[in-house]
Amino acid sequence: MSDDRILITYLLTPSPGERAEDRARAIALEQTVELPEGCYPQRIRDSIVGRVENVERAGGARWRVTISYPSSLAGTEAPQLLNLLFGNISMQQGIVVEDVDLPERVLAGYAGPRFGIDGVRVACGDVRGRPLLCSAAKPVGLTPEELAERCGALARGGADIVKDDHGVMNQEPAPFRERVARCQEAVLRANAGTGGHTLYFPNVAAPRSQLEERVAVAREAGCEGVLVSPFLMGLDVLPALAASSGLILLAHPTFSGALSQPGHGLTPSFLFGRLLRILGADAVIYVNAGGRFPVSVEECSRINQRLREPWSRIRPALPVAGGGVDAASVPSWIERYGSDIMFLVGSSLYATDDLEGATRALATTLERQASV
Amino acid sequence: MSDDRILITYLLTPSPGERAEDRARAIALEQTVELPEGCYPQRIRDSIVGRVENVERAGGARWRVTISYPSSLAGTEAPQLLNLLFGNISMQQGIVVEDVDLPERVLAGYAGPRFGIDGVRVACGDVRGRPLLCSAAKPVGLTPEELAERCGALARGGADIVKDDHGVMNQEPAPFRERVARCQEAVLRANAGTGGHTLYFPNVAAPRSQLEERVAVAREAGCEGVLVSPFLMGLDVLPALAASSGLILLAHPTFSGALSQPGHGLTPSFLFGRLLRILGADAVIYVNAGGRFPVSVEECSRINQRLREPWSRIRPALPVAGGGVDAASVPSWIERYGSDIMFLVGSSLYATDDLEGATRALATTLERQASV
Numbered sequence: 001m002s003d004d005r006i007l008i009t010y011l012l013t014p015s016p017g018e019r020a021e022d023r024a025r026a027i028a029l030e031q032t033v034e035l036p037e038g039c040y041p042q043r044i045r046d047s048i049v050g051r052v053e054n055v056e057r058a059g060g061a062r063w064r065v066t067i068s069y070p071s072s073l074a075g076t077e078a079p080q081l082l083n084l085l086f087g088n089i090s091m092q093q094g095i096v097v098e099d100v101d102l103p104e105r106v107l108a109g110y111a112g113p114r115f116g117i118d119g120v121r122v123a124c125g126d127v128r129g130r131p132l133l134c135s136a137a138k139p140v141g142l143t144p145e146e147l148a149e150r151c152g153a154l155a156r157g158g159a160d161i162v163k164d165d166h167g168v169m170n171q172e173p174a175p176f177r178e179r180v181a182r183c184q185e186a187v188l189r190a191n192a193g194t195g196g197h198t199l200y201f202p203n204v205a206a207p208r209s210q211l212e213e214r215v216a217v218a219r220e221a222g223c224e225g226v227l228v229s230p231f232l233m234g235l236d237v238l239p240a241l242a243a244s245s246g247l248i249l250l251a252h253p254t255f256s257g258a259l260s261q262p263g264h265g266l267t268p269s270f271l272f273g274r275l276l277r278i279l280g281a282d283a284v285i286y287v288n289a290g291g292r293f294p295v296s297v298e299e300c301s302r303i304n305q306r307l308r309e310p311w312s313r314i315r316p317a318l319p320v321a322g323g324g325v326d327a328a329s330v331p332s333w334i335e336r337y338g339s340d341i342m343f344l345v346g347s348s349l350y351a352t353d354d355l356e357g358a359t360r361a362l363a364t365t366l367e368r369q370a371s372v
Numbered sequence: 373m374s375d376d377r378i379l380i381t382y383l384l385t386p387s388p389g390e391r392a393e394d395r396a397r398a399i400a401l402e403q404t405v406e407l408p409e410g411c412y413p414q415r416i417r418d419s420i421v422g423r424v425e426n427v428e429r430a431g432g433a434r435w436r437v438t439i440s441y442p443s444s445l446a447g448t449e450a451p452q453l454l455n456l457l458f459g460n461i462s463m464q465q466g467i468v469v470e471d472v473d474l475p476e477r478v479l480a481g482y483a484g485p486r487f488g489i490d491g492v493r494v495a496c497g498d499v500r501g502r503p504l505l506c507s508a509a510k511p512v513g514l515t516p517e518e519l520a521e522r523c524g525a526l527a528r529g530g531a532d533i534v535k536d537d538h539g540v541m542n543q544e545p546a547p548f549r550e551r552v553a554r555c556q557e558a559v560l561r562a563n564a565g566t567g568g569h570t571l572y573f574p575n576v577a578a579p580r581s582q583l584e585e586r587v588a589v590a591r592e593a594g595c596e597g598v599l600v601s602p603f604l605m606g607l608d609v610l611p612a613l614a615a616s617s618g619l620i621l622l623a624h625p626t627f628s629g630a631l632s633q634p635g636h637g638l639t640p641s642f643l644f645g646r647l648l649r650i651l652g653a654d655a656v657i658y659v660n661a662g663g664r665f666p667v668s669v670e671e672c673s674r675i676n677q678r679l680r681e682p683w684s685r686i687r688p689a690l691p692v693a694g695g696g697v698d699a700a701s702v703p704s705w706i707e708r709y710g711s712d713i714m715f716l717v718g719s720s721l722y723a724t725d726d727l728e729g730a731t732r733a734l735a736t737t738l739e740r741q742a743s744v
Binding site: 032079082091231 | 406411412664
């Protein structure tokens with residue numbers, strides 16, 4: 001097989017009575033010519049239709065199938081790649097895209113993270129040897145002043161990054177422009193007091209026509225990064241912002257979940273660990289095991305691995321474990337996940353009467369890691 | 373309850389041992405404050421947190437739950453609405469968004485289809501009283517000349533709209549600019565011969581930075597509409613193009629499927645019938661029952677109804693039944709769905725040795741509907 005082909009490994013659950021080989025062949029057609037056998041020239045059959053490379057049992061009713069596709073189908077454009085990965089087959093059932101091997105010819109289209117793990121650490125004051133701490137100013141419905149007060153408390157407590165809650169966008173109680181000014185001001189004031197380097201990342205989720213303006217507002221306010229929700233805004237927003245914004249991109253998983261359901265979809269380790277990384281996220285929030293969302297710790301470890309491991313010339317991106325990470329559980333997660341990670345902790349800090357104090361306690365726990 | 377609230381009806385499958393009421397309350401928190409009870413001011417509890425309005429059994433292990441939210445959470449911006457509809461809860465399981473009642477204050481943010489059913493009929497030569505016929509130039513891998521030849525055959529046969537296949541974007545064998553020129557030319561030549569009004573809609577799926585240029589190329593070539601894949605490119609691409617392109621938008625469902633799986637997601641009738649309509653699709657392709665994708669005929673009828681029915685000042689959009697509609701089955705679908713529809717027929721025309729003749733036969737069947 002040529003090095004120039006895209007290899008996709010699927011976990012299939014064939015319908016009752018359906019042969020795994022037939023299902024595999026149907027996918028190879030659906031994702032390419034979208035026509036029955038024989039309704040296209042022989043040349044297309046040889047050069048374009050996916051080739052079923054391997055079919056094997058994967059336990060229970062599941063089969064692991066590998067299909068290869070010519071790299072020209074994806075070329076170097078993200079919508080082509082996404083369509084090849086999970087276009088029409090998304091509308092079927094029982095298909096999990098487990099992993100994808102992209103040849104250099106396809107990877108060449110993706111610059112990946114502009115800052116990556118190292119760039120995020122440098123921006124946070126060249127923090128080394130310990131996990132980073134992220135929290136959010138919340139909830140939606142507060143005024144800019146109230147959100148800024150929480151930003152200040154989190155910054156004084158020693159959070160490395162304070163982000164807008166992902167649901168805080170441009171609602172009446174706290175319009176974007178005013179909120180960014182107040183929150184950034186509060187974080188800078190806190191830094192001036194503590195000598196710290198906390199960064200404030202505003203949420204730039206916006207209608208397409210307003211995105212550029214919001215990013216400009218964030219940059220002009222002095223923010224060094226932004227929160228982006230690529231599943232809400234279109235995955236292709238990441239390469240666009242990575243190329244043009246000059247800002248660190250922290251990706252939020254909202255609206256992603258239907259894409260990675262257990263029996264059908266893209267695995268979290270592929271979606272968060274590979275796809276968001278090549279698309280240009282510098283730090284990737286995923287929902288951690290043991291929180292409010294159903295995901296296994298093994299899968300989370302795979303996400304961490306995918307984001308960190310060497311991969312062509314694509315910079316590593318920082319894993320961000322969130323979605324119900326309790327402050328008290330952080331030490332055990334560090335033991336499992338290591339130090340090259342950021343923890344997104346919200347509720348358990350807010351549940352105390354002392355946001356600043358609870359943040360400081362957690363930050364101190366993380367600091368101790370640096371000297372272990 | 374105020375007229376100013378967003379009402380969302382969910383079908384829930386609670387986890388074993390979980391009360392439906394508790395699950396409903398958890399959703400009301402997750403989709404708003406994203407904090408446990410008590411970790412936010414009383415004012416926010418009263419004004420922002422979703423209110424569980426109704427909980428009732430829906431058969432089997434399912435419950436129908438209605439939660440209302442203040443319209444300010446969605447405001448008039450699409451990313452805010454999408455996040456409220458299925459943001460963080462997308463990452464959970466057993467939640468189907470069945471229907472949504474949007475107050476005028478939210479609808480005011482959406483212009484809806486610029487052309488709608490009537491505009492599409494006018495553009496196709498003021499076709500009245502019969503369903504429209506759409507087909508695709510395919511497969512990917514052909515040269516611009518070969519695709520243009522198929523466009524010509526489909527146009528001479530009497531298709532109303534000939535679109536690019538959704539997987540044909542900007543790959544090496546048929547780069548966008550050259551393909552659009554050849555295909556549009558072939559359709560215009562066919563029209564000159566037949567006196568017909570066939571339209572060619574190129575597929576503008578593109579990296580964000582190139583979208584505007586592709587739309588301009590299509591417009592300058594004289595195309596009156598384009599194929600758009602909002603699930604690949606971000607749903608918000610529809611209002612952006614509806615406002616700026618001046619072109620008819622034909623929406624393709626590729627990459628949508630994970631969003632509407634049977635036990636978790638947005639129902640097809642909401643996703644295709646309501647959401648794409650307010651976002652500005654003039655014609656909406658959905659996968660029809662009886663084809664290659666699992667969907668019920670009742671749900672397809674509901675999509676048709678949602679797209680056509682009066683809804684505030686939002687124009688009706690044209691339902692487009694596709695995804696394996698066989699030419700031979702079209703008369704029975706007309707009986708069921710009525711005439712205000714477009715059929716997207718591909719494979720069964722290509723499976724004959726005579727693309728033009730097969731198209732003509734189907735077009736004649738549809739013509740006869742006009743005089744029934």
